[in-house]
Amino acid sequence: MSHVSKASLADSSQYESYSESYFDTLYRGNTDPWQYQTRWYEKRKRDMCLAVLPQSQYKNGIELGCGNGVLSELLARRCQALVSLDGNHQAVQLAKARLAELSHVKVIQGVIPVKLFSLKAALLEAYPLAENTPVMAAPFDLIVISEILYYLSPTDIDTVIAWIQQNLAIGGTLLCCHWRYAIEGFVMTGETVHKRLHHAFNLMANDKHQIAFNHQSQILDSDFLLDVWQRSQSSVARQENLI
Template sequence: MTRHSETLPAEYFERRYRENIDPWDVRSSAYEREKYDATVAALTRPTYPRVLEVGCSIGVLTAKLSQRSGRLLAIDASQTAIDAARGSAPTNVTFEKRVLPGDFPKGPFDLIVLSEVLYYFSEADLGFVADRCCEALAPDGEMVLCHWLGETDYPLTGHQASDIFAAATVKRAPFRRILRDEVYRLETLSS
């Protein structure tokens, strides 16, 4: 399988959501349900005042994160996905269409969640996203990464994306805990 060499464009995601509002079966997949539960269980605090979820899709993980958030900003590159997510959103969630790496929101955020999103970036763009996360992370903030480890044609594998991101953020978030490393990789980064 040939990998994309560049960051996947917003149009890739918009097309996927227009063809099928749940292109990765996040509403019905047992794998996704277990992964989302594990992601929320990995959080080290009962609540976080300000949370950023990058790549919120149709809002399934967003709904779970909202229960642990004061305010949650959920962003995605697809307007179709954002519109679907808004339909059942709790009142503490704000959805915005943002195309990364360039349109990164300003912090500070006490928690930044990057689930199934980093491997869509080229290595150079991922470095830029990592820098923006460090700038937006509040003192004593945390980041959670979760990525599928199967074969894809994305620019990076799950392992590559996680390792590159962790290396780029090590000065800001030096404590790294890998919680799962089977079908997906789940880890937390903190200061």
């Protein structure tokens, strides 16, 4: 998601919990409210996200806040199995249509963070024959969170962080990307979200009982923040025995 159409659609009450009406308004009569498919800004950002992923292929990925599935379609090329999750019914229908021919991608509807704790049940409900497919396996070795966390309360963001800590596989990758500017009606911004992520993972690095999240990459674009963590000590060069 980007900044387009965000202003004036939210009110302060939506900061405390997910608002169906906010996203329903965006998708009403509009299959691409952030113009993912037409804006160079969005294509450039997607290309940068894909380029900084430290592995060429992942076994089992999940995208939180998939929208109409434009990024999911590209992530699917890098994943043997992919779960795409969004809270909005219209967005999910659009994503399902876009990804219909990709049998290794499962699209489900659910509000973050609540749905994260019942993913298997949600997948089985949406795809009854999926139980024995790789997409049912946890933890995930790729978690992508793009343009969604600033819509959540700080408490819900902390819940997502705790879920990541429990569900990112050893050696796995976490990618987070968010718009830097303020969004009318929402307290959190990309800046505050990424500070919160850095703080949480820095604390993990100091806990001998935790497997650290190592900061792999960071892009401080004028318009967005992009951070990648690896649950591994191996950089790309180390993975290929260059050092």
